[in-house]
Amino acid sequence: MEAATRTTATRPAATQPKATRPTATRTTAIRASFGLTGATIAALAVLVALPLAFVFLQAIFPALAQGRFTEPFGHLGRTLGDPALLELTLNTLKLGACVVALAALIGIPLGTLRGLFNVPFARVWDVVLLVPFMIPPYIAALGWIMLLQPRGYVQQLVGVHAGPLLFSFGGVVFVMTLNVLPVVYFAVSRGMAASGSRLADVGRVCGGGAWRCFWRISLPLATPGIAASLLLVFAMAIEEYGTPAALAANAGFFVLVTGIERRFSEWPIDLPGASTLSLILVALAMLAFMFQRRLMRGRTFETATGKPIDVELRALGPWRLPVTALFALVALVATVAPLCAIVATAFSRTLSGGLALSNLSWVHFRAIAQTGGDAMQALGTSLALGLGAALLTGVLGLLVAYCVVKTRTRGRVLLDALAMLPNTLPGIVVGVGLILAWNQKWWPATPYNTWGILLLAYCCLLLPYPVRYAQAALQQIGDSLEAAARVHGAGAVTALVRILLPLLAPSLLAAMLLVFAVASRELVASLLLAPTGVQTVSLFIWRQFEQGSVGQGMAMSVVTVLVTTSLMLTVTLWTQRRAAR
Structure with a gap:
């Protein structure tokens, strides 16, 4: 009887620590979620909210560019009344x-x-x-013009054109x-x-x-x-x-x-x-x-259960x-046709010479090589900025998606909205917002007039890619995996890096490759923000067109597509081989 009483009395003391552990773990997880959400909101505030806020202020205060907050809404009625x-x-x-x-x-x-x-x-x-995404839209449009316009390549081959269409x-x-x-x-x-x-x-x-x-x-x-x-x-x-x-x-x-x-x-x-x-x-x-x-x-x-499963494709x-014929047809129209027009223009000595063997020449590629290294320097700058933008947006996109999908903090709706906003503005507007935001005398340090302003612009414009891809993947991953990691002592960051990141890697890598492809050939923001002495591929091509050197611009486009596609293909094959091990 005495032993039984002793056993009963000691049971609450033995079970008390077990009862408090889940509460402590939950409190730590909540604090980590709030901290992670707060840090992500701060990053988005600098990257996205600040330039967009200046665009908003410019719409309200017409003299903001001159540093005056006068005549609020003075110009709004004129614009809306157009x-x-x-x-x-x-x-x-x-x-x-x-x-x-x-x-x-x-x-x-x-x-x-x-x-x-x-x-x-x-x-x-x-x-x-993937190649159409590597070709700048204005280059693709010019390629289709060269194909379908009157006296274009299609009319030279088959006798008809589709200019009106x-x-x-x-x-x-x-x-x-x-x-x-x-x-x-x-x-x-x-x-x-x-x-x-x-x-x-x-x-x-x-x-x-x-x-x-x-x-x-x-x-x-x-x-x-x-x-x-x-x-x-x-x-x-x-x-x-x-x-x-x-x-x-x-x-x-x-x-x-x-x-x-x-x-x-x-x-x-x-x-x-x-x-x-x-x-x-x-x-x-x-x-x-x-x-x-x-x-x-x-x-x-x-x-997603966390267990690796081999997907067997159906025959x-x-x-x-x-x-196969369907894929070949889409590839022919989406990729081969405009790319052939670009390549044909790049290898044509003169546009008036048309599609003739006697008009084929390497003259435009030799001209690029003889520009004193400007072309290769522009290519290196674009690749570096594209890689930097892919890495930064990949990390920030992962954090945004995690906070929106896997946490219950109040700021997640704001995060989702901020991450969506950049892709709704033209690059030229984002560029103006960055100029208005960072060209202020009261900043102790500013990225304005440096290559850093280009990196900020690319990250701001392209952040929605990794955010949306990561969110779609996270929504298919159950909370049980993260909860199991927390029970075994893993913190929020450890669970994110060791559990969720490997499951998100395919989708996130695909989004980062798209960011790299777009950033390496972005034009509008580059035209507005590129400082003196910094030249990207898009700027080099654009200036060749302005000078009437369409062949050299197309030749540089061919080099850019080959280099970026080769890099992306190498990364994709490397990840596939690593996953197969």
């Missing part, structure tokens, strides 16, 4: 919606086939379909869709490969048909990645300047971005009006963002040849 504003806004919405629809119509079926089936030459198609709204949608197609294709293919195939096989074992399992299992699991990629496509479509300016301006089709550029380039310069139009672009993109969140509410799925059977 009768062309409604047309610019509707044209922007129309362009964005059509590009999204066409990109989804092409990219989703191709991505699904690539992710679920054993497509012949799959890695070749991956590389080929190209220089129209439909031509703009067509060319812009081909430029952004890799965003949808890679998001869908990676999402389908990650979970759709394995769980669809379970559905087939339980008696479901092939189409039923696809519509009820595979497609819903890939929905986060599809929605994220289409949102990026919409944002890219409404902020793209080069293609609408090159193809649709003669047809009288103008959008908000071209209206902004005209207010920057035509005298008198209208900074308040351009800032106001930029805020309208922000509103359009935020409406799309809210629509995506509403559409995806309650439609996220947790499928195409009798569809092998038609699917």
Whole structure:
């Protein structure tokens, strides 16, 4: 009896430490989440909120550039009262919606086939379909002009041209869709490969048909990645300047971005009006963002268990040849055709000589090599800035996605909105915001007039890529993995680095490669922000076009595409071999 009493009395003391451990762990996790969210918000405040705040202030205070906060809203009524504003806004919405629809119509079926089936030459198609993203949009538009214009390459070969179709709204949608197609294709293919195939096989074992399992299992699991990629496509479509300016301006089709550029380039310069139009672009993109969140509410799925699983791709059977022909057709139109036009122009001695063996020459490449090293220096600068932007946006995008998806702190909605905003503004507006923000006398140190301002611009513009890709991947990873790591003593940072990061690596690496591709050929912000003595590839090409040296500009484009594609292909093959070990 005495022993029994002693045992009963000691039980609460023995169990008390076990009861307090979860509470202490939870408190530490909450503090770590708040600290991580706070640090991420601070980084976004410097990178994103500061320049955008100055754009907002410029729209309110017309004399902000002169350092005066006078006549608030004095210019707003004039801009909003412009009768062309409604047309610019509707044209922007129309362009964005059509590009999204066409990109989804092409990219989703191709991505699904690539992710679920054993497509012949799959890695070749991956590389080929990534090339359009490596070509600057204004270069791609010029390539299509060289192809389809009257007396262009197509007319020289087959006797017909498609000039009226190209220089129209439909031509703009067509060319812009081909430029952004890799965003949808890679998001869908990676999402389908990650979970759709394995769980669809379970559905087939339980008696479901092939189409039923696809519509009820595979497609819903890939929905986060599809929605994220289409949102990026919409944002890219409404902020793209080069293609609408090159193809649709003669047809009288103008959008908000071209209206902004005209207010920057035509005298008198209208900074308040351009800032106001930029805020309208922000509103359009935020409406799309809210629509995506509403559409995806309650439609996220947790499928990653942390166990490595080999995905077995299905055989195409009798569809092998038609699917191969489909990929070949898309690759021919999206990549081969404009690239051939660029290469043909680069190797043509003169444009008037046309497609003739006697007109082929290395003269433009020799001219690049004889520029005193300016071309190679520009290439090295662009590659370094692209790599830096990929690394910084990858780290920050991972932190933003983790705070938004895996924490319950109040600031996560603000984080998500801040990470979305940069992709809704044209590069020229972000450049002006950075100038207004950092060209102030009261800063003790400033990146203005250094290569650092270019890096800030690239990171600001391209941050949504890793954020959206990482969020789509995180939404499929259950909380149990992180909770198990916390129970065994791992902190928030350790769980993020050791548990979640390896699972996110494929999606995050794909996003970082896209950031590298875009940053290494970005034009508008580079034109505005590049300091004296710093030249990028896009600036070198642009200045060759301004000087009338179209052949040298195309030759430099060929060199850039070869170098960047080779680097990205090397990284991709290295990661695949490492994962196979």
